[in-house]
Amino acid sequence: MKDRSDRLVRKIVIVGGGTAGWMTAAALSHRLCGLGLDITLIESAEIGTVGVGEATLPQIRYFNQALGIDETELMTATSATIKLGIQFCDWGRIGDSYFHPFGAYGDTIGPADFHHYWVRQAGRSGCEPFGNFSFPIVAAEAGKFDLPGPQNEDGPTAYSYAFQFDASLYAAFLGRFAQQRGVRRVEGKIVSAALDGENGFIRSVSLESGETFGADLFIDCSGFRGVLIEQELKTGYEDWSEFLPNNRAYAVPCEMMGPLSPYTRATAREAGWQWRIPLQHRVGNGHVYCDSYISDQDALDQLMTTLEGKPLAEPKQLFFATGKRRKMWSRNCVAIGLSGGFLEPLESTSIDLIQSGIDNLVALFPEQECAVSDADEYNRLMDAEYARIRDFLMLHYVANQREDSPMWRDFRESQMPDSLAAKIDAFKSRGLVPDFTQGLFLAPSWLSVFIGQNVMPETWDPRAGILPKQELETKLGQVSATIRKGVDAMRTHSRFIAESGAAFQPPEAGQRQ
Ligand SMILES: Cc1cc2nc3c(=O)[nH]c(=O)nc-3n(C[C@H](O)[C@H](O)[C@H](O)COP(=O)(O)OP(=O)(O)OC[C@H]3O[C@@H](n4cnc5c(N)ncnc54)[C@H](O)[C@@H]3O)c2cc1C
DSSP, rough: OOOOOGBBBOOEEOOSSSSSHHHHHHHHHHHTTTGEEEEEEEOTTTTTTOOOBBBBTTTHHHHHHTTTOOOOHHHHTTTEEOOOOEEEEEETTTTTTTEEEEEOSSOOSSSSSSHHHHHTTEEEETTTGGGGGGGHHHHHHHHHOOOOOOOGSSSSOOOOOOOOOOHHHHHHHHHHHHHHHHOOEEEEOOEEEEEOOOTEEEEEETTTTSEHHHHEEEEEEEEOOOOTTTOOOOOOOOOOOTOOOOOEEEEEEOOSSSSSSSSSSEEEOOOOOOOOEEEEEEEEEEEETTTTSHHHHHHEEEETTTOOOBBOOOOEEEEEEOOEESSSSSTTEEEEHHHHHHOOGOOHHHHHHHHHHHHHHHHHHOBBTHHHHHHHHHHHHHHHHHHHHHHHHHHHHHSOOOOOHHHHHHHOOOOOOOOHHHHHHHHHHOOOOOOOOSSSSOOHHHHHHHHHTTOOOOSSOOGSSSSOOHHHHHHHHHHHHHEEEHHHOOOOOOHHHEEEEEEOOOOOOTTTO
């Protein structure tokens, strides 16, 4: 067998210094530090970053842990708050409210999955709401948080958490981290690329200044533009607007009023939905909408008239088309972040997709020839991730009973992918939530949306029927009581931040943001 270590990629150019670019630079410089990589990141202050992306998923903690980043330090640097899940208001019907928490529901009380026992009791007098059987939901509603201890690893009190942070500060934090590990940062605008006449590989990129940068591997983190993957390699875009038609957003920060809630809120509106993401020093707000159903002005007015505090900046408008590149890895170019695709931010999945892109790249780290089989496998994995998330997002729209506006009626009738239709059928008929073999959202997430949006199964797992009624009521009562007791013992979210040393320390003047 031949030793091909001399064929490994050594020189990497990352295009873009947004969240995707700096996450990639930080991860490669740390996780592959033994390879002697020469990494250059090129970013353009003139173009700037998308400047939104504040809510994350618990997986981000594994990303940070793999880099050895201390969570308290991260929180102080990025104004981070804790996120225990997302509260969805007015989604099934106006007036409804439910949570998608970071944790499972209930406990093992027999051979069937917990939710079947609850479904058996649902609607009967004395049956508590499904959310009372989720530790993170009860904690979120009470505004409580403490770091999980050994007692929170499994059983009814198990939970996880994520962060809500200032994405620009997170990118800057990782920028410092990556540069300390040898990543070179270059400021400038890429205006062209030179392609190899034989295999079409990118050989170099040139800046407006005339400077040229060559590499074995190019990572396109240039945002929606797709400077390399699309403008140069013309990979093509798979448009999923037919499944998820929202295509615009306004974003604006405002002053914080009231207590610091440990969760993100997504409130359905007439022609879209509005996010509320509390950070330590402000609240991030945005209205995601579909321009076929509302004018830009009305969308903006709806956002600005529902802010809880004084706006802290001019609202920013963003345009997007849901979908993904036909190939996220093409030749010697890998697109990570918005350059690879975009699914609307309803479940805060974009940063997680960046993380998956990085993990898959590290796992398949290529030789200079970039074998087609590596690229194919990468694309297969990323395509599956995107499709699973697309289905989960679409569930929020097809499972609505709102009659107040054309958008909700039309979205309910949308043609859905077979994979989603199968999931809904399995739940409606027997309460089953088969896990995808690959994909981000597992059964508890699907249950949250199904039950939260009034989709109930016709029947429950017959094994849940064996437990005598009285015993079932007692066991359910014990589970919710255990959860309440655990939550009662927690600190408030604000107290946790203050006492754990995680209070925001704004960057000093002159420090790169
Ligand atoms: C409305 C909205 C809300 C969102 N909310 C969330 C959320 O809550 N949670 C979440 O996980 N994600 C969210 N996202 C997604 C999130 O914002 C992005 O995934 C994340 O910011 C990564 O962006 P990026 O780094 O890929 O692109 P950008 O931030 O756009 O960065 C692109 C970089 O490329 C550089 N660049 C571009 N062209 C050139 C060139 N020619 N030469 C040199 N440099 C160039 C730019 O200067 C910049 O540095 C949201 C997105 C939108 C649109």
